Amino acid sequence: MNTVPAPRRLLARGVGHAYALRTVLEGIDFELPAGRVMALVGPSGCGKTTLLHLVAGLLAVREGRIESNFSTPASVFQQPRLLPWKNALDNIALGLKAAGVARAEREARAAELGVRVGLAADDLQKFPHQLSGGMQSRVALARALVLGPDLLLLDEPFSALDVGLKAELYALLAEHLAGREMAVLMITHDLMEAVRLSDDILVMAASPGRVVARFALDRPAARRDDDFVYRRTAELLRDATVRESFGLPPQVCAQTPEDAACETALQAVHTVRPGAAPARGGLRC
Amino acid sequence: MNAAVRWLAGLPAYLWSGWGAVASLLLCLALWEWLAGFYGELILPDPRAALSTLAGLLAGGGAWSELGITARRALAGFVLALAAGSALGLAAGLSMTAAMMSRPVVTVLIGTPPIAWLVLALLWFGAGDGTPVFTVFVAAFPVIFVGAMQGARTVDGQLAELAAAYRLPARMRLTDVYLPHVLSYLFPAWITALGISWKVVVMAELLATSDGVGAALAVTRSHLDTAATLAWILAVVGTLLAVEYLLLEPLKRAVERWRSTT
Numbered sequence: 047m048n049t050v051p052a053p054r055r056l057l058a059r060g061v062g063h064a065y066a067l068r069t070v071l072e073g074i075d076f077e078l079p080a081g082r083v084m085a086l087v088g089p090s091g092c093g094k095t096t097l098l099h100l101v102a103g104l105l106a107v108r109e110g111r112i113e114s115n116f117s118t119p120a121s122v123f124q125q126p127r128l129l130p131w132k133n134a135l136d137n138i139a140l141g142l143k144a145a146g147v148a149r150a151e152r153e154a155r156a157a158e159l160g161v162r163v164g165l166a167a168d169d170l171q172k173f174p175h176q177l178s179g180g181m182q183s184r185v186a187l188a189r190a191l192v193l194g195p196d197l198l199l200l201d202e203p204f205s206a207l208d209v210g211l212k213a214e215l216y217a218l219l220a221e222h223l224a225g226r227e228m229a230v231l232m233i234t235h236d237l238m239e240a241v242r243l244s245d246d247i248l249v250m251a252a253s254p255g256r257v258v259a260r261f262a263l264d265r266p267a268a269r270r271d272d273d274f275v276y277r278r279t280a281e282l283l284r285d286a287t288v289r290e291s292f293g294l295p296p297q298v299c300a301q302t303p304e305d306a307a308c309e310t311a312l313q314a315v316h317t318v319r320p321g322a323a324p325a326r327g328g329l330r331c
Numbered sequence: 332m333n334a335a336v337r338w339l340a341g342l343p344a345y346l347w348s349g350w351g352a353v354a355s356l357l358l359c360l361a362l363w364e365w366l367a368g369f370y371g372e373l374i375l376p377d378p379r380a381a382l383s384t385l386a387g388l389l390a391g392g393g394a395w396s397e398l399g400i401t402a403r404r405a406l407a408g409f410v411l412a413l414a415a416g417s418a419l420g421l422a423a424g425l426s427m428t429a430a431m432m433s434r435p436v437v438t439v440l441i442g443t444p445p446i447a448w449l450v451l452a453l454l455w456f457g458a459g460d461g462t463p464v465f466t467v468f469v470a471a472f473p474v475i476f477v478g479a480m481q482g483a484r485t486v487d488g489q490l491a492e493l494a495a496a497y498r499l500p501a502r503m504r505l506t507d508v509y510l511p512h513v514l515s516y517l518f519p520a521w522i523t524a525l526g527i528s529w530k531v532v533v534m535a536e537l538l539a540t541s542d543g544v545g546a547a548l549a550v551t552r553s554h555l556d557t558a559a560t561l562a563w564i565l566a567v568v569g570t571l572l573a574v575e576y577l578l579l580e581p582l583k584r585a586v587e588r589w590r591s592t593t
């Protein structure tokens with residue numbers, strides 16, 4: 047008998063979603079195999095969170111299909127969503143408790159991960175209202191990682207953190223990725239973060255939410271240095287589809303007139319779309 | 332270990348707030364003493380007279396049994412209201428229709444004066460335990476019902492999603508997500524209802540029964556014994572204060588530690 051298990055993967059085909067009569071997602075296709083990181087970028091309100099909730103099974107898929115044979119998915123929501131009556135340690139251990147892990151073991155594992163995400167021992171005893179916003183989002187991240195998931199769904203988990211902490215948590219995530227065949231689907235507003243962490247980038251546009259561009263990063267994440275990240279981010283930001291999806295005006299270039307890409311962008315300057323959104327601060331590149 | 336440290340750290344503040352309460356009570360006593368000097372023995376005996384009468388009543392043993400009878404009736408009505416109000420209120424909170432339909436009923440229940448219920452209860456139950464217990468129940472029920480309904484209505488949908496995403500089993504959803512939230516609404520409602528029960532039972536006894544603190548008050552009134560009247564009032568208020576500050580308040584602090592803003 048051939049008992050080779052099917053390779054783990056997450057598959058979305060023609061996924062759409064509507065809240066009441068408003069279509070917010072249309073024709074989403076992607077495939078995420080184990081061991082890969084996929085970043086989902088797009089303007090605010092284009093339906094990224096909705097897509098993640100569909101994948102997590104929190105919303106019923108009514109259009110298209112989502113298939114997943116990952117066994118232990120874990121989510122980090124856009125808001126920390128900590129239980130206000132549990133201290134940080136018990137919040138981290140929530141999923142372990144649900145899985146029936148004994149108290150002593152789950153507390154030990156939760157404390158270990160709490161320290162790994164940069165929380166002090168006495169912070170772990172505090173209730174959520176006594177923690178800063180960044181501490182709360184680290185608790186939420188630890189709550190997901192402590193389960194050792196094979197599919198990690200992240201909704202802007204790093205947006206409340208300073209650069210130093212971000213770098214630390216990127217490293218932690220990389221370590222978790224290296225250890226096991228974990229797949230990550232990650233929403234971010236930060237193109238640089240997407241370039242640093244992911245293997246595939248899906249760019250979404252709004253009304254209705256759809257995928258307008260896909261980029262694959264060939265160099266493995268471990269070998270990407272700052273220089274690579276800056277360069278690829280700049281390239282991404284020069285891409286006309288990306289700019290349009292974020293409502294940025296077509297690129298006007300001042301510094302290097304001999305830059306061919308800039309040249310064409312300059313050629314392409316035409317009347318800005320009426321009602322085009324101004325460049326927003328959400329894009330931190 | 333940590334809990335003990337936190338308790339010790341919080342102790343001075345709690346004691347200090349206790350001194351504040353004692354000080355304001357003593358101020359009231361002083362005011363009473365001053366008014367007593369003004370109006371004279373028959374209208375308003377001074378606190379010492381009332382306290383010594385109370386001490387006499389307690390030493391005689393009769394006061395304890397009257398207080399016991401009153402407490403039994405108040406608790407019976409309160410426990411009935413607690414069970415029915417919590418269960419029905421939670422059920423109503425889970426359904427939008429039920430919540431909307433029960434709202435005017437609750438408003439009517441809260442708006443009807445307890446004395447009106449008492450008269451009805453006298454007609455229905457006559458003199459005996461039934462009348463005070465029923466009156467207490469009707470007065471306390473809507474308060475608890477509203478608290479339970481609010482608690483169930485305001486359960487955070489985001490936390491419910493969290494429970495689903497982290498595959499919490501049904502039992503854990505109840506104990507770790509829903510109950511703590513609902514309790515934070517129920518507990519204050521229970522405390523308010525207990526205070527109401529204790530007040531209403533005395534009123535009901537005054538008109539409906541031949542024993543209990545209320546009946547004793549009726550007797551002192553007919554004897555024009557103001558000192559004894561005040562002694563009974565002290566007994567009732569003192570019991571309520573003791574239960575509230577020695578039992579319920581610390582309990583509430585322990586249960587709602589996660590809420591405190593310190």
Ligand SMILES: Nc1ncnc2c1ncn2[C@@H]1O[C@H](COP(=O)(O)OP(=O)(O)OP(=O)(O)O)[C@@H](O)[C@H]1O
Pocket residue numbers: 065070089090091092093094095096097124
């Ligand atoms: N529960 C809901 N009911 C009705 N409409 C909703 C609901 N949740 C989201 N929407 C709408 O769906 C659209 C997409 O929302 P979604 O939260 O998925 O955006 P997003 O891409 O995650 O945005 P952001 O980057 O700001 O988090 C928005 O226009 C929003 O108003």
Ligand SMILES: [Mg+2]
Pocket residue numbers: 094095096124201
């Ligand atoms: Mg979102």
